[in-house]
Amino acid sequence: MSAFPFEISASDGQARTGVLKTPRGDIPTPIFMPVGTAATVKALTLDMVRQSHAKIILGNTYHLMLRPSAERVKRLGGLHKFMGWDGPILTDSGGFQVMSLSQISKVTEEAVTFQSHIDGSKHVLSPERSMEIQADLLGSDIVMQLDECVSWPADEARAQKALQLSARWGLRSKQAFGQRDTQALFGIQQGSTFERLRRESTDRLLEIGFDGYAIGGLAVGEGHEAMCDTLEYCAPLLPWDRPRYLMGVGKPIDLVEGVARGVDMFDCVLPTRSGRHGQVWTWEGPINIKNARFAEDDTPLDATSDCPASRDYSKAYLHHLFKAEEILGQVLLSWHNIAFFQALMIRMRAAIAAGEFQAFRKWFHETHLKAPH
Numbered sequence: 001m002s003a004f005p006f007e008i009s010a011s012d013g014q015a016r017t018g019v020l021k022t023p024r025g026d027i028p029t030p031i032f033m034p035v036g037t038a039a040t041v042k043a044l045t046l047d048m049v050r051q052s053h054a055k056i057i058l059g060n061t062y063h064l065m066l067r068p069s070a071e072r073v074k075r076l077g078g079l080h081k082f083m084g085w086d087g088p089i090l091t092d093s094g095g096f097q098v099m100s101l102s103q104i105s106k107v108t109e110e111a112v113t114f115q116s117h118i119d120g121s122k123h124v125l126s127p128e129r130s131m132e133i134q135a136d137l138l139g140s141d142i143v144m145q146l147d148e149c150v151s152w153p154a155d156e157a158r159a160q161k162a163l164q165l166s167a168r169w170g171l172r173s174k175q176a177f178g179q180r181d182t183q184a185l186f187g188i189q190q191g192s193t194f195e196r197l198r199r200e201s202t203d204r205l206l207e208i209g210f211d212g213y214a215i216g217g218l219a220v221g222e223g224h225e226a227m228c229d230t231l232e233y234c235a236p237l238l239p240w241d242r243p244r245y246l247m248g249v250g251k252p253i254d255l256v257e258g259v260a261r262g263v264d265m266f267d268c269v270l271p272t273r274s275g276r277h278g279q280v281w282t283w284e285g286p287i288n289i290k291n292a293r294f295a296e297d298d299t300p301l302d303a304t305s306d307c308p309a310s311r312d313y314s315k316a317y318l319h320h321l322f323k324a325e326e327i328l329g330q331v332l333l334s335w336h337n338i339a340f341f342q343a344l345m346i347r348m349r350a351a352i353a354a355g356e357f358q359a360f361r362k363w364f365h366e367t368h369l370k371a372p373h
């Protein structure tokens, strides 16, 4: 298995910064991946995504296999050509989305069987089928094993069964993925919030061997503190010299505390989903542009940003767009939010490189988490 080179250039405590080299481009770490679920980062053109300094986006097996189908994406040249993104794409394997989106689903040793939330059609997702969809039909650069994620709180015995099934599916995923030089396969650590189970899951993943390791089973309702407490021990269990990816995370404070505990990669729908609802993420914490206090606020969201959505429009104008339910409001706030998430990662990479991460972390807590304004 040839892994993508991952070079750590500096570390500061558990935090580390480096670069993950892929055939479609270098990914600076720690990195935030905007979510492009149905072959689009919602409401944004890819020029906007590129201008936000995003280097890699996430796609979803579950959504694309249902619509337009993975076979059609393949016939149209694969996901990169289909959507016009020539940078790296990481795809999730589908199991998590089945459990969170499909009303009817069944998990057996062989596969997950489910009915589409779109038209009720029946589908089967096995490790082998997930690998075929991600690696061969979509043409993903970073492929995720098929896994089973339990909801929280989880019964310890149930969480153990899920991690053991995930490990068996991880082996089958690797066998189906085979030897590839231009694509990588990541394993997914499970075990809910039980240290003993996180250790068991890691041991099984390391026996199999992957190009990178995701931390699954979190951001499922456990809350920030329990997530941080779990990361404290479960992130360092993973190989220091391979990328660590915390799935589905998160809010800006989650990113800072995840980086502090050794996480390199993140993805979350939050910046785009919250942007579509008027929530704006700023260095001083979140605000909602629909609040009346912005009706005549002539200042931009962030005059220091290089993102036009942050710099070139007044809060008053954005407030108006949301009150008038103009689509442009959703576009500009989504753009601002993903640019802010990228700016946060850029600042953290620089802070780690300068040996100043703890000072940045302290500043961020004092500035971003101050009383809601």
Ligand SMILES: N#Cc1ccc(CCNc2nc3cc4nc(N)[nH]c(=O)c4cc3[nH]2)cc1
Binding pocket: 092, 093, 094, 095, 096, 144, 147, 148, 149, 188, 215, 216, 217, 218, 219, 220, 247, 248, 249, 250, 268, 269, 270, 273, 274
């Ligand atoms: N707005 C908004 C918003 C919506 C949902 C979330 C929670 C996302 N959490 C989450 N995504 C995940 C994906 C995952 N994929 C896989 N294959 N395995 C996981 O254990 C897993 C765990 C996850 N946990 C966070 C913010």
